[in-house]
Amino acid sequence: MELFHFALNNAGLLLSRTVEHIALVGVAVGIATLTGVPIGIAITKNERVAQSVLYLASIIVTIPSIALFGIMIPVLSLIGHGIGYVPAVIAVLLYSQLPIIRNTYTAINNVNPALREAARGIGMNPNQRLRLVEIPLAIPVIMAGVRTAVVLNIGVMAIAAYIGAGGLGTFISRGISQSDPRQLIVGAIAVSLLAIIVDYSLLYLQKRLTPKGMSREAAAT
Amino acid sequence: MPIRSIKGALKVLVLVAIFFAGVWSQSSGVIDEFLWYLPDVQYLMVQHIWLTVMSGSLAILFAIPLGIVLSRPKMANVAESLMQVLNVGTTIPTLAVLALSMSFLGIGTVPAVFGLFVATLLPITRNTYTGLKGVNPALMEAAAGIGMSPMQRLFKVELPNALYVIFAGMRTALTINVGTVPLAFLIGAGGLGELIFTGIDLYDPVMMLSGAIPTALLAIVVDALIAVIAFLVVPRGVNPGRT
Amino acid sequence: MIRLDSLTKVFDTPKGAVVAADHIDMEVPEGEICVLLGPSGCGKTTTLKMINRIVKPTAGKVFINGEDTTGLDTQTLRRNIGYVIQQIGLFPNMTIEENITIVPKLLGWDKAKYKARAREMMAMIALEPDAFLKRFPSELSGGQQQRIGVARALAADPPVMLMDEPFGAIDPINRAVIQDEFLKMQQELNKTIMFVSHDIDEAIKMGNRVAVFREGKLVQYSTPDDLLAAPKNAFVESFLGEDRALKRLNLVKVREIVTDEIGTVLPSDTLETALAKIDDYGYQNAILMVNERKQPAGIISRSVARTTKGYCRDHFQAVPAVVDLDDDLRKAASLMFAHDQTWLPCVNQEGTVCGQITQRAMTSHLGARYRARQGDDRKPSAAIKE
Numbered sequence: 060m061e062l063f064h065f066a067l068n069n070a071g072l073l074l075s076r077t078v079e080h081i082a083l084v085g086v087a088v089g090i091a092t093l094t095g096v097p098i099g100i101a102i103t104k105n106e107r108v109a110q111s112v113l114y115l116a117s118i119i120v121t122i123p124s125i126a127l128f129g130i131m132i133p134v135l136s137l138i139g140h141g142i143g144y145v146p147a148v149i150a151v152l153l154y155s156q157l158p159i160i161r162n163t164y165t166a167i168n169n170v171n172p173a174l175r176e177a178a179r180g181i182g183m184n185p186n187q188r189l190r191l192v193e194i195p196l197a198i199p200v201i202m203a204g205v206r207t208a209v210v211l212n213i214g215v216m217a218i219a220a221y222i223g224a225g226g227l228g229t230f231i232s233r234g235i236s237q238s239d240p241r242q243l244i245v246g247a248i249a250v251s252l253l254a255i256i257v258d259y260s261l262l263y264l265q266k267r268l269t270p271k272g273m274s275r276e277a278a279a280t
Numbered sequence: 281m282p283i284r285s286i287k288g289a290l291k292v293l294v295l296v297a298i299f300f301a302g303v304w305s306q307s308s309g310v311i312d313e314f315l316w317y318l319p320d321v322q323y324l325m326v327q328h329i330w331l332t333v334m335s336g337s338l339a340i341l342f343a344i345p346l347g348i349v350l351s352r353p354k355m356a357n358v359a360e361s362l363m364q365v366l367n368v369g370t371t372i373p374t375l376a377v378l379a380l381s382m383s384f385l386g387i388g389t390v391p392a393v394f395g396l397f398v399a400t401l402l403p404i405t406r407n408t409y410t411g412l413k414g415v416n417p418a419l420m421e422a423a424a425g426i427g428m429s430p431m432q433r434l435f436k437v438e439l440p441n442a443l444y445v446i447f448a449g450m451r452t453a454l455t456i457n458v459g460t461v462p463l464a465f466l467i468g469a470g471g472l473g474e475l476i477f478t479g480i481d482l483y484d485p486v487m488m489l490s491g492a493i494p495t496a497l498l499a500i501v502v503d504a505l506i507a508v509i510a511f512l513v514v515p516r517g518v519n520p521g522r523t
Numbered sequence: 524m525i526r527l528d529s530l531t532k533v534f535d536t537p538k539g540a541v542v543a544a545d546h547i548d549m550e551v552p553e554g555e556i557c558v559l560l561g562p563s564g565c566g567k568t569t570t571l572k573m574i575n576r577i578v579k580p581t582a583g584k585v586f587i588n589g590e591d592t593t594g595l596d597t598q599t600l601r602r603n604i605g606y607v608i609q610q611i612g613l614f615p616n617m618t619i620e621e622n623i624t625i626v627p628k629l630l631g632w633d634k635a636k637y638k639a640r641a642r643e644m645m646a647m648i649a650l651e652p653d654a655f656l657k658r659f660p661s662e663l664s665g666g667q668q669q670r671i672g673v674a675r676a677l678a679a680d681p682p683v684m685l686m687d688e689p690f691g692a693i694d695p696i697n698r699a700v701i702q703d704e705f706l707k708m709q710q711e712l713n714k715t716i717m718f719v720s721h722d723i724d725e726a727i728k729m730g731n732r733v734a735v736f737r738e739g740k741l742v743q744y745s746t747p748d749d750l751l752a753a754p755k756n757a758f759v760e761s762f763l764g765e766d767r768a769l770k771r772l773n774l775v776k777v778r779e780i781v782t783d784e785i786g787t788v789l790p791s792d793t794l795e796t797a798l799a800k801i802d803d804y805g806y807q808n809a810i811l812m813v814n815e816r817k818q819p820a821g822i823i824s825r826s827v828a829r830t831t832k833g834y835c836r837d838h839f840q841a842v843p844a845v846v847d848l849d850d851d852l853r854k855a856a857s858l859m860f861a862h863d864q865t866w867l868p869c870v871n872q873e874g875t876v877c878g879q880i881t882q883r884a885m886t887s888h889l890g891a892r893y894r895a896r897q898g899d900d901r902k903p904s905a906a907i908k909e
Contacts, residue, residue: 121503122496123459129476129492133485142480177612179577180685181626181675182601191625195616214373218463222480231379235466240383247376247383254371270616272659 065241073230073249080226080253083219084212087148091155092205098156099163099201100189109164116157124150124215128222147219154215155208162204166197195270202265209261213254227253317490320475325494328471331389331461332502335396336454343401343453344446347408348434363409370402374460382467392469399460400453407449411442440515447510454506458499462491472498525551525574525683525715530583532569532739543569545739546583551732553588554713558720558730562762565736567719571685574717575604587683602630605676605684605714609691611668613660619671620656626679637678644674647708666697673705677712686718690725702728723763727751727770735759748774752889768889772853777846780888781869783878787813788823790836797835798828811868812839817875819845819868845870846880855880 066073102109122130131146140146170193178188220228230246233239350359374395381395415438423437439446462473475491478484511521532544544566551557559567572578574585576597585592592600613622620641627637645652648670660668669689676684690698706729709716720726726733727747734744743755751771754760763770786804788797790812801810807825812835814820821839831838843862846855846869858867859882866881 118500121455121459121499123462123499125462125473125476126459126492126495126499129479129488130496132480132488136485141483171610171612173608173610173612174614176577176610177606177608177614180575180601180604180606180608180612182598182603182629184598187629192614192616196614210371214375217373217375221477228375231375232466234379235382243379244383247379251372251376254373255368258368258371272615272617272661 062241062244066245069245073227073245076225076227076229077249077253080213080216080228080250081257083144083148083224083226084151084209084216087151088155088205088208088212091152091208092159094152095156095159095204096163096201099160100167100194102160102164103167113157113161113164116160119153120157124154124218125221127153128219132222142223144219144224146222147216147224150219151212151215154212155205158204158207158211159201160204162200162207163197166200167193169200170196196273199265199269199273202261202268206258206261206265210254210258213250213257217250313486314490317475317487321472321490321494324470324472324474324491325498327469328461328473328495328498331392331396331464331469331471332454332458335393336400336457338393339397339400339404339453339457340450342397343404344408346401347405347446348412348439350405350409351412351438359409363406366402366406369398370406374399374456375463378460378463378467387468389469392464392467395467396457396460396464400457403453403456404446404449407452408442408446411445411449412438414445415441441518443514444510444519447506447514451503451506451510455499455503458495458502462495524553524586524588525557525717526586526589527570527574528584528586530570530573530585531581532566532573532578533581542739544573547741549734549741549744551715551717553715555731556709556716556718556729557732557734558718558726559734559736560720560723560726560762561736561742563721564738566739567734567736568687569739570736571687571717571719574683574685575601575606598629602626602679603681603683605679605681607669607672607676607684607686607689609688611660611665611672611692613668613671613675615660617659618656619658619660619663622660622671623656623674623678625675630679632679640678644678647677648674649704666693666701669693669701670704677714682715684714684716686716688719688721691720691722698725705729723770727773735762737762769853771889772856772885773851775852775888776848777850777852777855777869777880778848780852780884781848781878781880782884785811785868785876785879787811787817787876788835790814790820790834790839792835794823794828794831794833794835794838797823798825801825801828807865809840811842811876811879812836813876819870819876842868847872848877852885856882856885 098112102112127150128146131149132141135141135146135149174192174196175188178192183191216224216226217228217231220226220232227246227250230242230249234241234243234246349355350362377399378392378395381391381398385391385394419437419441420433423433428436461471462476464471465473465477472491472495475487476495479486479488479491507521511519514521527547527549530544530547531542534541534543547566547570549557559571561567569578573580573583587604613619614625617625620638623641623644624637627640632640641656642652645655650667650670655663655667655671660671663671669692673689676686690701693701702725718729720729727750730747732744733747733750735742735750737758743750743759745753748771750759751763751767751774754763754767760767786800786806788800788810792812797810797812801823804810809822809824810828811819812821812823819842821835822842823835823839827838843864844858844867846858846867848869848871855867859865865883866879868876869878869880871877
């Protein structure tokens with residue numbers, strides 16, 4: 060009850076923090092999609108390059124976010140952005156690369172060889188094959204990668220509150236430092252709900268973007 | 281050919297960079313500053329690892345049997361809805377998990393281990409379940425057909441065939457675990473997070489890095505370690521890494 | 524017309540170079556179906572796929588309608604060749620209509636034209652346009668999907684078609700239906716077609732000519748009947764199977780071996796006349812009775828004619844079976860076996876008797892080619908082994 064009152068009294072702040080959180084993650088993952096998808100498509104041309112790129116991306120994801128912030132702050136302070144939203148956005152950008160590149164790469168690579176041969180056989184050039192066949196078929200899997208990236212980075216952005224990036228994590232960090240369980244719990248619940256709701260919305264979007272003829276197969280997976 | 285020459289150039293470049301970094305750090309006394317933190321790093325690293333081992337092994341011991349039980353045909357009704365809950369659970373950010381754990385259990389090691397345990401439990405349970413459910417039904421039918429008991433089927437057919445997926449789950453889960461341990465400092469459980477967060481507060485780059493670099497390395501090592509274990513333990517015929 | 528000139532493919536594998544197709548020379552005349560036949564790994568598919576450069580030839584040339592294709596741009600070449608593959612390969616993200624019209628679109632047809640073409644194609648493959656055009660491939664059965672696959676290949680009306688085991692993934696019953704439909708379509712379309720198959724029966728049914736491949740070489744290239752009658756070597760012979768003479772039954776029509784000499788009696792004849800005629804013609808068991816319109820009406824058996832007095836119309840038995848002039852020998856043989864007969868009356872389209880076919884005539888027709896071959900190009904040792 061007390062929590063509820065607290066949330067209501069701070070509804071404005073809660074809302075603006077949520078918007079901030081979404082905006083930061085959205086912008087960063089948006090940029091990451093613009094880089095990750097072309098990289099994922101490009102590396103299908105060369106198996107060895109693909110393995111190296113994916114390996115590098117998987118190492119980056121392994122690095123804990125707070126450690127990444129700790130490493131980035133001294134470097135970015137050279138250009139005057141040691142703390143704040145810049146390191147947070149860069150971290151999200153980096154973390155998003157693996158799911159997006161990997162999903163794009165596997166999706167394009169897994170396009171049924173028969174379809175690829177049929178596309179070649181009827182005289183599509185490589186661009187047409189990519190545009191008319193491979194990318195439409197890969198969309199659901201690419202979207203799944205974007206979704207993974209977004210959900211993962213809603214959590215990363217929460218931690219970024221500690222380096223002054225704002226967002227819903229601020230409630231948690233204040234809650235801990237001021238020993239205020241209301242802020243703590245409201246912050247934790249808000250960020251959890253955000254992750255869950257965004258996950259489901261993106262799942263819905265993913266289904267909408269799936270080419271119609273494939274929805275049956277996509278629904279099965 | 282061009283790729284090889286680029287690689288060669290890169291190697292030279294890296295060596296030169298390391299050399300100059302060494303020269304700079306020696307002359308500016310950064311190394312001495314780092315060395316000053318060495319005892320702290322050692323002490324906190326042990327604490328860090330202990331938190332991981334404690335929560336990680338608890339999670340494995342709990343999650344794998346849970347996954348096995350849920351994958352039994354009798355549990356089919358409960359399992360699907362429970363998996364939905366677990367799926368939702370894995371989307372909850374780890375900081376939120378720790379924060380909630382703290383608000384119910386207070387501060388200290390116990391809430392930290394509990395929070396880490398919960399965050400680690402979900403992916404392992406999920407992968408154990410999907411791994412076992414994904415075993416080719418023809419294999420199960422063949423196993424039943426040659427007269428294996430349900431237990432024999434589980435240990436001789438299902439688990440070996442699902443092992444790769446289960447290990448993948450453990451790898452994800454433990455990487456998340458090691459990555460979350462620094463946050464445990466926030467709820468009073470110590471670990472390398474102490475150096476990072478204090479370093480951020482005091483704006484002391486050396487302190488930050490003394491925490492951040494070992495944390496990052498630790499995560500990479502744990503990830504690689506589990507990959508190696510999986511490589512060795514998963515039977516060759518069903519191990520995509522070994523063909 | 525398709526002509527292959529020394530077409531060669533060498534694959535570089537870790538174990539060394541493998542010659543998948545070795546100087547293949549052949550020509551498929553306009554409007555004919557040529558089946559490339561052979562065991563897996565014999566080079567038939569490689570040869571086919573070199574024509575539209577899915578596999579890049581190592582050496583040699585491909586001519587289509589007399590024109591050397593070497594200089595043609597790959598995409599242009601492919602858009603002018605219909606291509607059907609075993610896995611069908613309909614694009615799951617596109618509707619049936621989009622699948623069928625993709626090549627016309629690539630070729631830049633205008634919308635009204637390719638839309639009309641899609642309907643035309645659906646009519647050709649006997650699927651209802653309104654029911655199917657807006658659906659997706661996953662909603663169709665395998666047989667329907669492959670019909671669409673054929674329609675897609677034919678949409679831009681290419682003069683030449685390549686088909687790589689097109690009906691291989693379809694169940695046997697539907698396969699026979701689709702084969703028949705396809706042959707019927709081909710009678711109107713007159714495309715020049717190369718068709719890969721590993722199934723001898725399919726090759727004999729579909730092909731105007733059959734090319735047998737082995738280990739990258741073209742071993743024999745002839746009409747199905749020649750192939751079965753005169754296999755060039757032991758490999759072809761064993762590949763065709765020990766029952767190859769029976770397979771030829773499919774290829775020969777009753778018309779080719781019917782004898783028009785047949786003794787008949789009328790219902791008004793006496794059994795005495797019948798017996799006399801049986802003896803005159805040298806028949807063993809019976810003689811055919813026809814009505815006044817010369818249609819088969821019954822048979823008079825020798826034993827009845829000998830032991831009984833009276834008219835044929837009172838003492839005949841039912842005709843066990845008749846064959847049509849356009850039936851193949853397989854049906855004739857089957858009827859003979861089923862009814863324990865050594866001969867069958869033949870009727871023409873009007874149903875009047877025009878001759879008979881005997882087991883003797885069948886065996887001697889099928890045997891003629893084998894005997895001829897043993898006479899000339901067969902080495903004695905090989906003949907003995909047989």
